Amino acid sequence: MGNEDITWPIIIASAIFFLAPAALVSYLVIYNGRKKKHAEEKMQMEQDFNSELVKTQHEIREQTMQTIGADLHDNIGQLLSLTSFTLKSIAHSEPDAMLKKVNDAIDLTARSIQEMRLLGKLLQGEQLVGLGLHEAIKQEVNWLQKTGVYEVNYTCKGLDSTAGNPEKDLILFRILQEIINNTIKHAQATCIHIDLNYADACLKLSIEDNGVGFGINELPAEQIGMGLQNIQKRASMIGGETTINSLPGSGTTIHVFIPYPQ
């Protein structure tokens, strides 16, 4: 074999020994680019989650303020107007009737104070999510029962209030509020049953009503987008799932499953 015969094999072999590490280095650079994309997506998801959390807090506060506003107008406002009207109608010439009207006014004032105390509790209820999901749901149920329109049953099993997850509690509580809002607006229900069950690192929230129900496939797209999809989106953000069972005329049952507390 002459000198020229082995020149090319040597050049090719050297090129291969150079290209092997070059391929490895190129692969690392390309893979690192994917890692960057993944890191950006992860950051975006965290930002979305935090923004949803802030939105949820805002919605809970807004709902509380709406309830307070409505209660001040419809309930306490009426009681105080009646008190004022009763006191104005007192005539000095009728001492017996005057005593009765004063007593009525005192009674109306006492009722107003009681209502104000309940409102105060509702305001505290906004902070209650921090004390645990169970406490927050209890407060919501109390308020719902007070309206006298619904028979509300609430059961809670297996949930340890000391080992919660405040972020998941907040989102789950908002999901509950949205479901109850939907029930109040559309279901024409008289009975609502809420069940919170914790087992095997999974928290299950079930809300069942005896309302008019609906055909899931028959709902207009915009209605699904505003209500049910919002519930499903929020549940999936905390790694959960939602199942909705409903038929026209036979009530609605919604189950939300989330991994809990982590």
Added chain:
Amino acid sequence: MLLKYLTINTIAEVCCFIIAVVKLRKVNDIFWKSWIVFLFITCVTEFTGKYLKDLYLADRVHVHPNVWLYNILLIAQAFFIGMMFMHLLKKYTNSFIIIMSSFSLLMIIYLYELFSHGIYVYNELTNTVMLVIFILLSFLYYYYLLKDEAYTNLLYSGDFWWVAGVLFFYFGTTACNIFFEHLSPEKMKSIKHLTYYIYNAFNIVLYGCWSYSFICKRWEMKILPGQSS
């Protein structure tokens, strides 16, 4: 006179040394800064080696070949490159044990070779084992880098390019050495010039990667002073 000392190899080394001095002197990382010292030792060795070679070629009877000098350089190579790997791998694993085990193995082989044939014959086995260890350490570093979930821009990472230089040079030259060893002495002699150019090319890649890694290290220090200095 001086021009005969300037080869592609020495020019690449001197350029790399100058870049190291300019870029690393303000980096307060002792492992990186030590590269100024190592490259200085390498340059001095290369020039002294060339000088000793000329003396040897002029008087083969009374002067020893310059091999003993490169035997000493082997210790410096093992120490500085090993310490750098220990520094780079420590954020992923207990690199102290890995490097100390490698040092111990190299030292045993080095002393064995030294006692068996003296300092005037090149420690070929020590050199081969050392190259294999550096290749494995490079792979280990890249493996941990691949597994690391944290994102680093590798195009501007001094650590990445320093290891790339080591891998290109030691993988390329080791593989070529093994390949060339299987050729007959006559053929080796006939392709001497070709292998010279190939080794020079690998040297340029090595010092190119290292120079760029020093530049990146300086950038890192400017951008993240708390981490690099």
